[in-house]
Amino acid sequence: MEKSFIALVEQSIKKNWDLDALTDYKGVTLQYKDVARKIEKIHIILEESGVKPGDKIAVCGRNMSHWGVTFLSVVTYGAIIVPILHEFKADQVHNIVNHSEAKLLFVGDVVWEALDESAMPNLEGIMLMNDFSILISRSEKLTYAREHLNELFGRKFPKNFRKEHINYYKDSADELLVLNYTSGTTSFSKGVMLPSRALWSNVEFGKEKLGKILKPGDSVVSMLPMAHMYGLAFEFLYEFCSGCHVYFLTRMPSPKIILQAFAEVKPKIVIAVPLIIEKIIKKNVLPKLETPTMKFLLKVPLVSDKIKATVREQVMNAFGGNFYEVIVGGAAFNQEVEAFLRSINFPYTVGYGMTECAPIISYEDWDKFKAGSCGKAAPRMEVQILSRDPQNIPGEIVTRGDNVMLGYYKNQEATDEVIDADGWLHTGDLGVIDEEGNITIKGRSKNMLLGPSGQNIYPEEIEDKLNNLPYVNESIIIQALDGKLAALIYPDFDDAFAHGLTEKGVEEAMEANRVALNATLPAYEQIARVKIYHEEFEKTPKKSIKRFLYQEAR
Numbered sequence: 001m002e003k004s005f006i007a008l009v010e011q012s013i014k015k016n017w018d019l020d021a022l023t024d025y026k027g028v029t030l031q032y033k034d035v036a037r038k039i040e041k042i043h044i045i046l047e048e049s050g051v052k053p054g055d056k057i058a059v060c061g062r063n064m065s066h067w068g069v070t071f072l073s074v075v076t077y078g079a080i081i082v083p084i085l086h087e088f089k090a091d092q093v094h095n096i097v098n099h100s101e102a103k104l105l106f107v108g109d110v111v112w113e114a115l116d117e118s119a120m121p122n123l124e125g126i127m128l129m130n131d132f133s134i135l136i137s138r139s140e141k142l143t144y145a146r147e148h149l150n151e152l153f154g155r156k157f158p159k160n161f162r163k164e165h166i167n168y169y170k171d172s173a174d175e176l177l178v179l180n181y182t183s184g185t186t187s188f189s190k191g192v193m194l195p196s197r198a199l200w201s202n203v204e205f206g207k208e209k210l211g212k213i214l215k216p217g218d219s220v221v222s223m224l225p226m227a228h229m230y231g232l233a234f235e236f237l238y239e240f241c242s243g244c245h246v247y248f249l250t251r252m253p254s255p256k257i258i259l260q261a262f263a264e265v266k267p268k269i270v271i272a273v274p275l276i277i278e279k280i281i282k283k284n285v286l287p288k289l290e291t292p293t294m295k296f297l298l299k300v301p302l303v304s305d306k307i308k309a310t311v312r313e314q315v316m317n318a319f320g321g322n323f324y325e326v327i328v329g330g331a332a333f334n335q336e337v338e339a340f341l342r343s344i345n346f347p348y349t350v351g352y353g354m355t356e357c358a359p360i361i362s363y364e365d366w367d368k369f370k371a372g373s374c375g376k377a378a379p380r381m382e383v384q385i386l387s388r389d390p391q392n393i394p395g396e397i398v399t400r401g402d403n404v405m406l407g408y409y410k411n412q413e414a415t416d417e418v419i420d421a422d423g424w425l426h427t428g429d430l431g432v433i434d435e436e437g438n439i440t441i442k443g444r445s446k447n448m449l450l451g452p453s454g455q456n457i458y459p460e461e462i463e464d465k466l467n468n469l470p471y472v473n474e475s476i477i478i479q480a481l482d483g484k485l486a487a488l489i490y491p492d493f494d495d496a497f498a499h500g501l502t503e504k505g506v507e508e509a510m511e512a513n514r515v516a517l518n519a520t521l522p523a524y525e526q527i528a529r530v531k532i533y534h535e536e537f538e539k540t541p542k543k544s545i546k547r548f549l550y551q552e553a554r
Contacts, residue, residue: 003173003402005199006076008241010400014163015038016216016243018473022065023247025221025261027195030065033070037161042073042132044152048145049104052080053169056100056179059129060084060093061108063226063248065239066129068236071226075177076470078169082179082191083227085455086111087522093121096181100191100409104142108133136263173197176504179409180229180355182456191409198358199237201380201402205360206238208379210269213324215244218268221261224251229330229359230330230454234271240309244268263321270323273330275452275483277348278337280318285311286340312344325366327351329359329374330454350374352439353458356418356425357381357403360437376437384424385433394442397431398424447547449479451524457485459547460526462517469513471496471506474537476550477527484528488550489534507532 016032023029030038051057057074059081061067074081078531082100085091086108097105105126107115117126117136126136127146137143157165171177177322178194205212214220220239224231238497239246247265249257258276288294289311298304319326329351341348352374353359362383366376375465377383380402381452387395400423418426430442449457459477466487473492480486489510496506510530518526537545 003197003200004171005177005196005203005237006168006171008200008203009072009076010166010168012241013245017163019217019243020200020245021240022068023245024065024250025247025265027250028065030069033163035069036163036166036211038069038132039073039076040068040156040161040165041149041153042070043077044149044156045132045145046073046077046079046104046143048152049139049142051077051079051103053112054080054176056080056082056102057106058082058084058100058102060086060088060111060227061106061129062086062110062250063222063231064108064129064246064250066107066132067226068240068246068248070129071232071236075171076168078171080176080179082181083232083349084181084226085522085525087225087228087455089520089522090114090116091119092183092522096191097123100179100181106132162443171196174201174406176406178358180227182355183458183461190411190414192355192410193406194358195406197402198405199233202358202360203238203241205363205380207242209363209365210238210324211242214239214242214244214268217245219245219247219265220267220269220271221247221249221258221265223249223258223261224271224273224330224453227331228454229355230273230333230353231271233359234327255283259284259318262318266320266322268323270326272326272328273314273453274328274333274337275331277326277328277341278334281315281337281340284318285315286315308344312346315341315344315346323347325349327363329353331450331452338371352441353376354427356405356427357399358405360403361397361399361427364438370436370438372435373434373438373440375439377439383433383437383439385431385439387432390433391435392432394430394432394470397427397429397439397441399427400424449477449485452483453524455522455524457525462487462521462527465520466513466517469516471509472513474545476537476545476547478547478551480528485525487517487530488533488537489513489530490533493534504547 013032013036020029021032021035057079059070071081082102084096103124105123106129108129111537124139125142130134134146174195176193177196177199180192182190189441222235224235226232226236238245249261297307319430325347327349333350347366349364349369351363353361360378361381362375362377381399383399385395386398387393404425431439433439447459451457462477466472471492473490476488478486491506512525514530538549539545
């Protein structure tokens, strides 16, 4: 079987030509044929500008139809797309553009306001995604191509543009298509190299598991950032390759906007991170069940069944009332909320993945899903637990198969650390696996934390910045039980006192540091509070802090 992702895109466009494809919620709708026409126009711009297959092109902006068009245009041309999280700060975007050696950058208007083109000297041009106009051109060829685009398009397709004209780049299974950065800081960032087979396998997984449910013409809502593999693969690529209609929430997806969109769009499937589900349930459902009368009625067997059925209907309606299941992934699920969903027999399931697998590792349909787990190994993927008793003693989760990345861009050392000689990817997560193959995650063996929408947070990166601020000797960033980040700081008291600070002054200085640090961090990495330690943190013989000793500070 040909493991070509681009072939899936081409087949879907031809097959679903007259169907609605992409809509900016409360805005314009593009049909599959409109997307195809825009792809051809961007191909002309790329070709005329001298972009070659294998060149890198970056994209950074909020979710929108033209983000999707940009992605599809770049990969079907044979170039490599570099999606950048729009939440990253300007210097992080500059870092990734430079490290990836991108030739062009497509940006959204909000992102563009913060960027500095002089910090990205190797770019040949920057284009605004909203209307594909040129913001910066350092190439006469690019300027000419954009100014004469309609004329060039008319010359290429003199009669009119039809699906027979579509003939995209022929990719091979191991060819690099997507370069996705796990974080924005140069010293820590890893560019994950995802080949065609990984995207193909994730889309095929969607078709195999949900093909009976999701049909051409069905609708879904895209609310997770498309620069994150979870949102990209399962709110856009799989749906687009299945002839579905994707609605992009182009603004910040607050619970209010999400509920409104669900009510209007009535999606056939809901892809979400726990935070979104938890907010909707805590805000719209649980308060109604917390009244004394309700608590009493829920204890009466026959009545409680009726109440649960009513509550289930309410929760189903909150998500549009037309969906097969809610797939949750990207971060750990709140146990109270999961227990509640279980009690009303709500159709949800929890998957598990990582950027390095584009992203899926395991999944199970909601009706077979084991509570507390994250499903079984996905098709074309193997999973093992490195433990002498994998069913009872947690060990590291390792996986291999078609979804696994080629490695980290320009970083063989980091690649060799996670992919062993037998092709197993070491996830850094700890888990157990039962007889049926259900995987349950028991914790992380690495230091990485998970942000509210499943973003990767590397505490060392934040500590690195914090340790450079006034009177900070050393620090540890931890995640509190409420999910917020806290900074544990051992100040340089000698230096502070030498500068005339009192104990209270040191506290004020650390609070000022917290505010200054937050100004340099994306929203999901904000530090909520500071705790001061009066002696230095305990170290290992290698002089690294024994982090596990300080988790009680949560």
